[in-house]
Amino acid sequence: MTTGLELVNKWIERNKGILSEEEMNGTNFVFGDSLYTIKRSGNRLDVEQSTGKLVIFRDLKQFSDDLTCRICGTEYNNKIDTIRCCTNGDE
Numbered sequence: 001m002t003t004g005l006e007l008v009n010k011w012i013e014r015n016k017g018i019l020s021e022e023e024m025n026g027t028n029f030v031f032g033d034s035l036y037t038i039k040r041s042g043n044r045l046d047v048e049q050s051t052g053k054l055v056i057f058r059d060l061k062q063f064s065d066d067l068t069c070r071i072c073g074t075e076y077n078n079k080i081d082t083i084r085c086c087t088n089g090d091e
Contacts, residue, residue: 004031008047011072021045030054
């Protein structure tokens with residue numbers, strides 16, 4: 001099973017070249033009861049994890065697109081690639 005840290009690192013890799021490190025700095029992710037935050041440390045990006053009770057209110061309209069991965073937000077041209085996107089940490 002994919003861990004939250006693996007998903008965050010996958011997101012960072014997919015967005016390198018699209019977003020600057022400065023734009024990624026401070027980005028937060030939630031996986032289970034863990035909050036992951038990207039922190040810029042010198043020339044690299046580190047991911048800090050904190051655990052606790054989290055409450056997230058989501059707008060269901062944002063998930064109406066069947067061609068966008070619901071975990072990382074990557075858009076695809078077909079449903080098969082969308083489903084496969086974040087099912088494994090091995091990709």
